[in-house]
Amino acid sequence: MSELAERRKRGRPRKEARSGASARAAILKAAAEEFAERGYEAASLRAIARRAGVDSALVHHYFDDKADLFTASLEAPLRPDRALEVILAGPHDEIGVSIVRFLLEQLENPKAQARMVAILRTALSSGPGSRMLREFLTREVFLRLATAAGGDDDARLRANLAAAQLVGVMITRFVLKLEPIATAPAEDLARRVGPVIQWHLFGDPSQPLA
Amino acid sequence: MSELAERRKRGRPRKEARSGASARAAILKAAAEEFAERGYEAASLRAIARRAGVDSALVHHYFDDKADLFTASLEAPLRPDRALEVILAGPHDEIGVSIVRFLLEQLENPKAQARMVAILRTALSSGPGSRMLREFLTREVFLRLATAAGGDDDARLRANLAAAQLVGVMITRFVLKLEPIATAPAEDLARRVGPVIQWHLFGDPSQPLA
Incomplete structure (x- = not known):
């Protein structure tokens, strides 16, 4: 988990920092909506990217997999x-x-x-x-x-x-x-x-x- | 519990049935309020009677004790x-x-x-x-x-x-x-x-x- 935290902290280069943070926030918001509406099983990373208005690759840049995005969107205190x-x-x-x-x-x-x-x-x-x-x-x-x-x-x-x-x-x-x-x-x-x-x-x- | 159910069913004599039922309902309503406000420990049957506008003896007529009144007010499915x-x-x-x-x-x-x-x-x-x-x-x-x-x-x-x-x-x-x-x-x-x-x-x- 600390490796992941590090990667997130490192994030994008400085000049893109702001748009990166807001893209990540948009993905988390879209994820929360998608999971609530469709459940964990039926939700897809592709649909979450579409809902957030970002490319699927960007979802994979910030989150390892569906479980990672789900727990991040819940602000889960453990994995x-x-x-x-x-x-x-x-x-x-x-x-x-x-x-x-x-x-x-x-x-x-x-x-x-x-x-x-x-x-x-x-x-x-x-x-x-x-x-x-x-x-x-x-x-x-x-x-x-x-x-x-x-x-x-x-x-x-x-x-x-x-x-x-x-x-x-x-x-x-x-x-x-x-x-x-x-x-x-x-x-x-x-x-x-x-x-x-x-x-x-x-x-x-x-x-x-x- | 079946003895209690029987006693409740038997209830009051026929001519008092209506006022009896409404007194019992008033006690249950007062109990729900008292328990919610004061908690189980601090709630008293005397205060519940006062709140319901009935004599304490009537509370004891319908309910065995505080636990009985509490579970009845919650419509608890078991004791x-x-x-x-x-x-x-x-x-x-x-x-x-x-x-x-x-x-x-x-x-x-x-x-x-x-x-x-x-x-x-x-x-x-x-x-x-x-x-x-x-x-x-x-x-x-x-x-x-x-x-x-x-x-x-x-x-x-x-x-x-x-x-x-x-x-x-x-x-x-x-x-x-x-x-x-x-x-x-x-x-x-x-x-x-x-x-x-x-x-x-x-x-x-x-x-x-x-």
Whole structure:
């Protein structure tokens, strides 16, 4: 992600800086409209370029792919798709704890938390934001988790249940602000929730947990 | 709960039926206002009676206690406080699975689901409904869970984590409607989520789950 941030900062040459920034802003605005109207699946980078009145190549200059443009248009405080790629390639036994640790560490910052709360509220609303977020998560997050968990229907359900535990932790900690979960150290939660994520994804449901 | 429903149906004698129904409606309206303004903790049955322009005794005639009036004013599709009392008094090893089974069975009905979705959205909003629901859940649900789990600070955190898993299941199943969790049989979910609830509440967090 820092490589990307650097590339964005470097951006265009100085004399084009202003028009570059405004082109990027136009693309983000067009993307937000396109995703809200058509959902994440049906939205295309080509249609977003057309809507923004820029060449498709310029969209690819600023954004790596659809997931990158989507998360930028949402001002998402983290990139679950990229993090998962790294975590799933790491030690198998630590996948659950790494996912929880990543999520909570990225959300330590109050601005990141506030943005995540806004995104959660959008996801849970009855508006169009709910569909685009569901489609993004299904395509870019749950599919990766389900593939890691075995790839069949059962794995898809287990990926949903892992996601349910994570969504529940974010909601009780950052939205409802229940105590003591709201102020518990991230590492304590990683230690307690990590094994649950691991079990949902890879455990044997016929075996008792306790 | 059926005893209560019967008592309400029996209600007042026929000739008082109309004024009885309107008094009950006035109490519910006053309760909704009082809970929204003052939260669950600070609201009192006496203040609600005053606001409704009825005698306190009439509030007690229609409603057993504050939790009863609160859930009636929300048209809550289930009574987590009462269910927990019964479940926690049952077999210790089945507490987790019984909680999940109760929750999902009560929400099989589409009307109950729709009502629960509305309540979840209120809880997650930035409005006053969020506070009153957080206070109700803390007082009437999490405190019972935490007491069952040992009663100390650690037990309070474990009760929060169990609640987080349950909230996450409701949100992914009924609000986000992710597949396959949205259409999975309740009993499959009880079998998979029950052990997680049991482990959060009573398991040894220093032991691996898998």
